[in-house]
Amino acid sequence: MKIAALISGGVDSAVAVHRLVEEGHDLHLFYIRIGLDNGEGDCSAEEDIEMCSFIARRYGLPFDVVSLHQEYWDNVMDYALRTVRSGLTPNPDIMCNKMIKFGFFEERWGHEFDKTATGHYATTHEIDGLVYLGTGIDAVKDQTDFLCRISYPQLSHLMFPIGDLPKSRVREIAVTTQLPNAFRRDSQGICFLGKINYNDFIRRHLGEKPGPIIEIETGRKLGEHRGFWFHTIGQRKGLGLSGGPWYVVKKNVNDNVVYVSQGYDTEKQYGKLIHLDEMHWITRDPWPDDCDGVEIRFKNRHSPEFLPARLSRMGQGEYIIESEVPVQGIAPGQFGVIYDRDARLCYGSGVITGRNIS
Numbered sequence: 001m002k003i004a005a006l007i008s009g010g011v012d013s014a015v016a017v018h019r020l021v022e023e024g025h026d027l028h029l030f031y032i033r034i035g036l037d038n039g040e041g042d043c044s045a046e047e048d049i050e051m052c053s054f055i056a057r058r059y060g061l062p063f064d065v066v067s068l069h070q071e072y073w074d075n076v077m078d079y080a081l082r083t084v085r086s087g088l089t090p091n092p093d094i095m096c097n098k099m100i101k102f103g104f105f106e107e108r109w110g111h112e113f114d115k116t117a118t119g120h121y122a123t124t125h126e127i128d129g130l131v132y133l134g135t136g137i138d139a140v141k142d143q144t145d146f147l148c149r150i151s152y153p154q155l156s157h158l159m160f161p162i163g164d165l166p167k168s169r170v171r172e173i174a175v176t177t178q179l180p181n182a183f184r185r186d187s188q189g190i191c192f193l194g195k196i197n198y199n200d201f202i203r204r205h206l207g208e209k210p211g212p213i214i215e216i217e218t219g220r221k222l223g224e225h226r227g228f229w230f231h232t233i234g235q236r237k238g239l240g241l242s243g244g245p246w247y248v249v250k251k252n253v254n255d256n257v258v259y260v261s262q263g264y265d266t267e268k269q270y271g272k273l274i275h276l277d278e279m280h281w282i283t284r285d286p287w288p289d290d291c292d293g294v295e296i297r298f299k300n301r302h303s304p305e306f307l308p309a310r311l312s313r314m315g316q317g318e319y320i321i322e323s324e325v326p327v328q329g330i331a332p333g334q335f336g337v338i339y340d341r342d343a344r345l346c347y348g349s350g351v352i353t354g355r356n357i358s
């Protein structure tokens with residue numbers, strides 16, 4: 001099979017390449033340069049590219065570095081800044097996968113190949129003639145939450161050669177085949193969040209706008225923040241308040257107020273109900289006729305846990321997740337990712353709506 005392999009210089013995509021070569025496929029390696037304006041981020045790109053070139057030489061494979069810098073800026077960064085400015089919490093990694101890695105890349109280069117392969121911890125399953133996104137066998141490393149907004153055509157063209165391996169086995173393969181990146185630390189994703197200081201980035205683009213931090217139960221002013229956009233619902237760090245722990249529980253974007261609450265188990269920090277809209281099903285709506293309290297698992301952030309819950313449809317694209325366990329830090333703008341009750345298939349996701357943002 002003719003395969004475009006997306007490689008990052010990290011161990012996962014290198015082992016993905018190794019496995020595909022072993023299976024006898026015809027591979028072409030690609031590194032996507034995203035970079036950011038005036039030198040922000042992308043500082044490790046040259047080192048990553050060097051590593052990719054080494055892998056290409058080692059296996060005698062063609063390798064291209066392609067740039068999607070402008071596309072990244074116009075789409076992912078624009079989305080992230082718009083979301084932050086409106087008081088919500090963006091997820092650039094999810095958008096980067098949908099729009100850049102599997103969007104523009106596919107349109108320009110990927111479509112010329114039978115498949116595009118990545119080193120994501122995910123799987124695909126064919127059921128009744130349709131392809132479904134499945135979780136990685138290593139539940140801790142599972143990355144399906146980053147893939148929860150991709151389209152069906154995108155999924156159908158993808159393969160994840162290491163999704164059926166635990167991370168420990170991936171490292172073992174890298175060591176026994178003497179890949180130079182066997183002991184390289186895990187990358188934080190293609191997107192800017194892992195590579196630059198998030199607060200500096202936001203400050204550079206949105207500036208500062210001081211306002212009060214108020215204790216939600218008492219209305220007492222506890223301090224000042226430098227802009228509501230530096231704070232996310234559920235956040236504990238960076239508030240600069242004494243006598244904590246304090247958590248951000250609500251934001252008033254119009255009045256520029258950040259509300260906090262104290263302690264680990266105050267009710268205010270936890271919720272069992274998560275409201276979603278803009279529901280996106282990757283393959284098909286699994287409950288087209290009746291979606292009233294169906295058993296699911298879900299994630300509301302990148303974490304190893306698939307939480308048990310029930311899902312109900314409220315309206316067109318609108319759903320509500322009723323979690324069995326209290327969930328901390330339900331941040332509007334983030335995604336509620338929906339899995340089957342065995343956490344084997346990732347069906348899609350909805351955007352968490354802003355009930356604690358006004």
Ligand SMILES: Nc1ncnc2c1ncn2[C@@H]1O[C@H](COP(=O)(O)OP(=O)(O)OP(=O)(O)O)[C@@H](O)[C@H]1O
Pocket residue numbers: 005006007008009010011012013014030031032033034117118119120121186187188189190
């Ligand atoms: N700059 C890039 N260019 C091309 N593909 C990339 C790039 N960054 C990531 N990828 C692809 O996306 C996959 C997931 O990337 P991510 O950085 O989130 O995860 P990872 O598990 O640390 O992978 P890796 O160890 O390969 O870096 C990678 O395995 C690779 O296939």
